[in-house]
Amino acid sequence: xxxxxxxxxxxxxxxxxxxxxxxxxxxxxxxxxxxxxxxxxxxxxxxxxxxxxxxxxxxxxxxxxxxxxxxxxxxxxxxxxxxxxxxxxxxxxxxxxxxxxxxxxxxxxxxxxxxxxxxxx
Amino acid sequence: xxxxxxxxxxxxxxxxxxxxxxxxxxxxxxxxxxxxxxxxxxxxxxxxxxxxxxxxxxxxxxxxxxxxxxxxxxxxxxxxxxxxxxxxxxxxxxxxxxxxxxxxxxxxxxxxxxxxxxxxxxxxxxxxxxxxxxxxxxxxxxxxxxxxxxxxxxxxxxxxxxxxxxxxxxxxxxxxxxxxxxxxxxxxxxxxxxxxxxxxxxxxxxxxxxxxxxxxxxxxxxxxx
Amino acid sequence: xxxxxxxxxxxxxxxxxxxxxxxxxxxxxxxxxxxxxxxxxxxxxxxxxxxxxxxxxxxxxxxxxxxxxxxxxxxxxxxxxxxxxxxxxxxxxxxxxxxxxxxxxxxxxxxxxxxxxxxxxxxxxxxxxxxxxxxxxxxxxxxxxxxxxxxxxxxxxxxxxxxxxxxxxxxxxxxxxxxxxxxxxxxxxxxxxxxxxxxxxxxxxxxxxxxxxxxxxxxxxxxxxxxxxxxxxxxxxxxxxxxxxxxxxxxxxxxxxxxxxxxxxxxxxxxxxxxxxxxxxxxxxxxxxxxxx
Numbered sequence: 001x002x003x004x005x006x007x008x009x010x011x012x013x014x015x016x017x018x019x020x021x022x023x024x025x026x027x028x029x030x031x032x033x034x035x036x037x038x039x040x041x042x043x044x045x046x047x048x049x050x051x052x053x054x055x056x057x058x059x060x061x062x063x064x065x066x067x068x069x070x071x072x073x074x075x076x077x078x079x080x081x082x083x084x085x086x087x088x089x090x091x092x093x094x095x096x097x098x099x100x101x102x103x104x105x106x107x108x109x110x111x112x113x114x115x116x117x118x119x120x121x
Numbered sequence: 122x123x124x125x126x127x128x129x130x131x132x133x134x135x136x137x138x139x140x141x142x143x144x145x146x147x148x149x150x151x152x153x154x155x156x157x158x159x160x161x162x163x164x165x166x167x168x169x170x171x172x173x174x175x176x177x178x179x180x181x182x183x184x185x186x187x188x189x190x191x192x193x194x195x196x197x198x199x200x201x202x203x204x205x206x207x208x209x210x211x212x213x214x215x216x217x218x219x220x221x222x223x224x225x226x227x228x229x230x231x232x233x234x235x236x237x238x239x240x241x242x243x244x245x246x247x248x249x250x251x252x253x254x255x256x257x258x259x260x261x262x263x264x265x266x267x268x269x270x271x272x273x274x275x276x277x278x279x280x281x282x283x284x285x286x287x288x289x290x291x292x293x294x295x296x297x298x299x300x301x302x303x304x305x306x307x308x309x310x311x312x313x314x315x316x317x318x319x320x321x322x323x324x325x326x327x328x329x330x331x332x333x334x335x336x337x338x339x340x341x342x343x344x345x346x
Numbered sequence: 347x348x349x350x351x352x353x354x355x356x357x358x359x360x361x362x363x364x365x366x367x368x369x370x371x372x373x374x375x376x377x378x379x380x381x382x383x384x385x386x387x388x389x390x391x392x393x394x395x396x397x398x399x400x401x402x403x404x405x406x407x408x409x410x411x412x413x414x415x416x417x418x419x420x421x422x423x424x425x426x427x428x429x430x431x432x433x434x435x436x437x438x439x440x441x442x443x444x445x446x447x448x449x450x451x452x453x454x455x456x457x458x459x460x461x462x463x464x465x466x467x468x469x470x471x472x473x474x475x476x477x478x479x480x481x482x483x484x485x486x487x488x489x490x491x492x493x494x495x496x497x498x499x500x501x502x503x504x505x506x507x508x509x510x511x512x513x514x515x516x517x518x519x520x521x522x523x524x525x526x527x528x529x530x531x532x533x534x535x536x537x538x539x540x541x542x543x544x545x546x547x548x549x550x551x552x553x554x555x556x557x558x559x560x561x562x563x564x565x566x567x568x569x570x571x572x573x574x575x576x577x578x579x580x581x582x583x584x585x586x587x588x589x590x591x592x593x594x595x596x597x598x599x600x601x602x603x604x605x606x607x608x609x610x611x612x613x614x615x616x617x618x619x620x621x622x623x624x625x626x627x628x629x630x631x632x633x634x635x636x637x638x639x
Contacts, residue, residue: 007625010566011546038528045520046546047379048528050566137456138419145453203435204442210400211429212454215417344400344429 002043011046015054020063020082023074030074034064061085138218142209146222147229149205153197154230157189158237179249186241187258190234191265194227198269199284202276202338210344220336224270228328231266235259256321263324268295270331277338350376350411352397352425352501352533358405359392359557366392368557370406374501374533379523381548381565382537383630389557390537391429394503398427410501423456426499428490430506431478439479444472444489455497463496466522470515483510491519495526503535508544516540520547545626555634565626572629576602577619585617593632604632 005014022028035043040051055072058064063078075081102112161182169178201223209219238258242250251257268291276284352374359367367389374380374397384390395401397408399415399422407414410421431447433440448467452458467474470488481489487510494504508516524547527534535552538544545551545565553561561568575582579601589611592604604624605613613621624632 005546007542008623010570010623012566041524041528042521044546045517045524047524047549047565049378049549050546053566138423141453145450204440207435208442208447208450209454211427212450213398213400213422213425213427214454215399215419215422217417218419343402344395 005044005046011044011050012053012057015040015044015046015051016057019054019058023063023079024082028074030076030078032074033070034072034074036071138215139221142214142218142222143225145209146205146226149201150197150226150230154193154233157193161185161189176249179245182241182245183249183251183254186234186238187261190231190238190258190262191268193234194231194262194265194269195272195288196269197227197230198271198273198335199276199288202273202284203281206273206277206339206342207344210342216336216339216342220339223273224332224335227266227269231262234262260321260324263321263328267324267328267331270328270335274331274334274338277335277342352408352410352415354393354397354406354408356406357393357396357403357408359389359396359401360404366557367396367403370554370557370559372397372552372559372562374535376500376533377531378533378549379527379547380533380535381541381544381551382535382554383539383541383551383626384537384554385634386539388554388634390554391505393554394427394505394535394537395429397501398422398425398503400427424500425503426455426494426497426501427503428494428497428505428507430509431486431490433479433481433486440477442478443474444476444478444481445474447478447489447493448474451493451497455499457498459496459498462498463492466492466495469518484512484515487511488515491522495522498530499532501533501535503537505537506539507536508538508540516543520544523547541627541630542625551626553630553633560633568629569624569626571607572624572632573605573607573613574602574622574624574628575605575613575619576600576622581617581619585613585619589613593635604629 003018005011019028019034023030028034034055037048037052037055040046040054041048044051055064059066059072061081062075063081064072065075067073099109099112102109165178165182168181169175206219206223209222210216214222235255235258239255242255272284272288272291275287354370354372357367357370357372358365370389370393372393382390382394392401396403397415399408399417402416409415410418410424413421415421415425431440444467448463452460452463466488470485470492472485472488472492476485478486487507490504491507494502494507508519511519520543523534523536526532536544536548548565550563551561551565551568552559575586577600579596579599582601582603586603586605590606590608592606595602607613613619
C-alpha cells in the first residue's frame with residue numbers, strides 16, 4: 001500500500017490498482033476492511049474525492065462492498081475476480097506492446113518464443 | 122428582484138459587524154491614547170521630581186496638552202490609513218464598518234483630549250490658564266481631527282506619497298498662517314475672534330466635511346499587497 | 347432553499363486602460379478544493395480579491411449563497427481571503443507583530459478557531475512577538491496559512507500560500523489542508539505556481555490566462571483527456587486532424603503537440619505516433635506557456 005504515486009497514470013486508477021495488488025498479494029484478505037477515503041487521502045496527500053473515485057471503481061466491479069457506518073470491505077471471491085480480469089487484460093496490456101516492439105526491431109515471433117523458453121528458470 | 126427588507130437576524134448580523142469593527146478600532150486607538158497620556162504624566166512627574174518648579178510644570182502642561190491633542194489625530198489619521206485600514210479590509214471588514222470604526226474612535230479621542238484639558242483647568246491654578254483656554258483647545262482638537270481625517274482620506278485615495286506632500290503643505294500653511302494671524306492681528310483680536318461662536322461652527326463643519334472625505338476615500342480604496 | 351455557491355458573473359476589472367479581467371464567469375461549489383493556476387499577471391489575485399469583495403469589480407456581480415457580497419456583512423462572514431503579507435508598507439517597515447495580525451483576524455472572522463491557530467503557531471514554530479518586517483518569506487507564508495485555516499470560513503482563498511516554504515513545509519501544508527478539509531468540508535481556493543505538487547490535492551483546477559478563465563474542470567478528468575502526441579510530423583497531423591491542439595513543437599522531421607480531447611473523441615491507433623499522458627504542469631504550460639515567435 002505504501003508505494004509512491006507516479007505521474008504516468010490517473011491517480012484514482014493507481015489507487016484502485018494498488019488495492020487490487022494488495023488483495024492479490026494477501027496483504028488485505030477477503031472480508032477485511034480497506035482504508036477509508038479519508039485515510040487514503042491522508043496517506044497519499046490527495047484529494048478525498050480522488051480517493052473515493054478509485055474506491056468506487058472497485059465497488060462497481062464487485063471487488064469491494066460497503067458496510068453502512070463502518071466502511072469498505074473486500075468482497076468474497078474478489079481475489080479470483082481480480083485474477084480473472086487481469087488475465088483477460090494481460091494480452092492487451094503486456095504482450096501486444098512486447099510484440100510491437102519486437103516487430104519494430106526485427107525480432108520474429110518464433111525468436112521471442114525461443115527467448116522465453118531459454119530464459120525460463 | 123429580491124425583497125429589500127432584512128430579517129431581524131440579518132440586521133443583527135449587520136450590527137455585529139459594526140460592533141466588532143468598533144471594538145477593534147477602539148482597542149487600537151485607546152491603547153495609543155493612554156500610552157501617550159501615560160508618557161506625558163510620567164514626564165511631568167519626573168520633571169517635578171527633578172526641579173520641583175511647579176510654575177514651569179503648569180506652563181508646559183498647558184502648552185503640551187493642546188499640542189498632543191493635535192498631533193495625535195493628525196498622525197493617527199495618516200498611520201491608520203496606511204496600516205489599519207488595509208488590515209481591517211483584508212480581514213473582511215466592509216468599508217462602511219471600517220469608516221465608522223475609525224471616525225467614531227477618532228472623535229472619541231478628540232473628546233477625551235478635551236476632557237483632559239478640562240481636568241487641567243480644574244487642577245491647575247487659574248492664573249496659569251489663559252482666557253478661553255477650553256474653547257481654544259476644543260477648536261484645536263476639532264481642527265486636528267479634521268486634518269487627520271482629511272490626510273487619511275488623501276492617503277486612501279491617492280497613496281502615501283501624495284499624503285505626505287499634502288501633509289507638509291498643510292502644516293506649512295497652518296503654522297505659517299497661525300503665526301501670521303497672531304502677529305498681524307494681535308492677541309486681543311484673536312481672542313475676540315475665538316469668542317465668536319461661528320468659528321466653532323466652522324470648525325465642526327470642517328470636521329464633518331473631512332469625515333465625509335474619509336469615507337469617500339475608503340470607498341474607492343483598493344486593497345493591494 | 348438558498349443555493350450554496352459562490353458565483354461570479356461577467357466580472358470585468360480595468361485599471362485605467364488596462365483590462366485585467368475580461369468577463370469572467372466562475373462558480374465555486376461548497377466542499378471542494380480548487381486550484382487556481384496562471385502566470386504572473388494573469389489576474390489570479392485580482393479575481394480572488396473581487397470574489398472576496400475586497401476590491402470593487404468594474405463590471406459584473408459576485409454572489410454568495412444567493413446574496414451579493416459587496417459590502418454585505420452576512421455574505422462576507424462566509425468568506426476569508428488570506429493574501430500575501432507585505433513586510434513593507436507605504437509607511438515604512440511593517441511594525442505590526444504576528445500576534446497583532448492574529449488578533450485582527452480573530453476579531454473580524456466570526457468562526458475563528460483560537461485553538462487551531464494556537465496549535466498551528468506551535469507546529470510552525472512561529473514567534474508571535476516577532477515583527478512582520480523581521481519575518482522571512484517562509485514565516486510570512488506560514489502566517490497566511492494559519493489565518494486561512496483558523497478562519498473556518500466556508501469559502502477560504504489562499505493566494506500563493508507556499509511561496510517561500512521549503513519542500514518539507516510544503517508537504518506539511520498540503521497534509522494539514524487536506525486534514526482540515528476532511529474535517530470541515532470547507533471550500534478552498536488555492537492559487538499556486540508550484541503546480542505539480544499541488545495537483546493531487548485539487549479536486550478541480552481553474553486556469554486563468556491574461557484575464558480570462560480558459561479552463562475550469564475536474565483535475566482527473568482534464569488529465570484523462572489531455573494527450574501528448576509525438577512522432578513523424580505527417581503522422582501527428584493525420585492523427586490530430588479535427589482535434590483541439592496546443593503548443594506545437596517541431597524538431598527536424600518530428601513533431602509534438604498537446605491534444606485536449608472533447609467528449610467522445612479518440613486518437614486513432616496504430617498510426618505510429620507516441621501517445622503520452624500529461625501532468626497538470628505540462629498541460630498548463632501547453633495552454634498558457636510562452637509562445638515562441
